[in-house]
Amino acid sequence: MSQRKLTRRDFLKFAGTSLAAASATGLLASCGPQATPTPAAAKATPVASVAPTQPAAKPTAAPAKGKTLVVAIxxxxxxxxxxVLAGxxxxxxxxxxxxxxxxTGQEMMTKYAPPFQSGTSPVDVLSVDDVSGPAFARAGWLMPLDEIIPQETWKDFPEGMLPSVDKDYxxxxxxKRYRVPHEFAVGYFWYRKDWFEEKKVSVPKTWDEFVTVGKAFTKDGVWGTTEGMKKPGLTFVYLAYLAAQTGGDIFKFDDATAKAFQFAYDLIYTHKIMPETVLAEDYTQQNDRYMKDTVAMMRQWPYFWDVARGNTAWYKEGRADIALPPAGPAGPKTWYGGWGWSVPKAAPNAEEAKDLxxxxxxxxxxxxxxxxxSWFVMPRKSILDAMGNTGLPVxxxxxxxxxxxxxxxxxxxxxxxxxxxDDIGQLYLTKQMSLADAMKAGRERIAALG
Structure with a gap:
């Protein structure tokens, strides 16, 4: 593969986004909460000026001040x-x-692609997702980190999370490596253990059991399950989750992927254990529905651990427990991804950024x-050793x-x-396209990407 730097036109072609359009909407690559209140960025404390120690007639040079670096996350x-930063x-x-x-990945590209392309960067270290990170690396806008990060850190990750560079896309x-993971985002299966025990219902182990249990809970304003499937991005997340359970290659729109699409459709329209409104809802709305005691079980990212327990007026033991996902034809599968740390090649304080x-x-x-x-919980040896048999590592x-x-x-x-x-899934799930037509259109659009 050629290693030439991408032009702005090349980058836009690769990333598959119009920056102008992306300013209005973003593809969700984030596995974190979407509507968390944003605290003001921490302000750098100014370094106090030092009075000269020599007589005024013989001034000395002012002591060198420390630099101020910007970290975006x-x-x-x-x-x-x-x-950690204070240390x-x-x-x-x-x-x-x-x-x-x-x-989101789309917002990342909208915000940082223009300065990176011009050879500048507003940040020294930044958290990048699974969409923007690879795009920025291929564009030549990130520093390789192989020699910057000590080997002991690289070895702290399991091979399954950080495979060899030739297999690590x-x-x-x-x-060369351009990103150090700081998140291991798994779509966990959350359920109301208290309700299950009260009804003496077992956690579903298969899709069939998932539907049966969902029907048992769906009544009087309560739904068996829910999801956030709003575009952009969230439809992909859920359909990819189901495709993992069918063994489908979702970007090929193969027969196993068709089974995943069909199951999502059936949850809404056939079995009626998932509200149709999920197609226009985000994760904040999904979590809100769950914490209003109107959902029995759902797929959600690890950050819900903190969201649920942080809602002290609602949370009690048994209200947000985790079990293995119900098994589809390919087993109880779920996909993982996440965010990671990178250093822009044009970082204003490059040497300090490497150390940071x-x-x-x-x-x-x-x-x-x-x-x-919990967003930082990963299967790194150092983390598992420190946290032991508690919390999400379990x-x-x-x-x-x-x-x-x-x-x-x-x-x-x-x-x-x-x-x-996203597009094909929404058309099919809103009954604007048949399953056969959806698979055909999906294959054609993927093929057109080249």
């Missing part, structure tokens, strides 16, 4: 970041300002971040041992390909 993670500030004399980063390009990203991702600091926010290990985890579906034009699934 979604606002809900800022509080967890602050203790680096104390060590180096530099300061860090936290900026609220975009929540989301963190590597042309034999090594500090943030170190084996010593990874557990601190994980304990501060279920992460459970899913791993049960063979539930499959990688996020990959396409060289990830953004475009996911948009195709």
């Amino acid at each position: 979604q606002a809900f993670a800022h509080d967890a970041m602050k203790p 680096w500030e104390a060590k180096t004399g530099n300061k860090v300002t936290l900026e609220s980063g975009p929540a 989301f963190h590597s390009y042309n034999g 990203i090594a500090w943030i991702t170190s084996n010593a600091n990874a557990p601190t971040l994980a304990k501060g926010q 279920y992460m290990n459970q899913y791993t041992k049960a063979g539930c985890l499959v990688p996020r579906p990959y396409h060289p034009k990830q953004s475009d390909a996911e948009t195709v699934v």
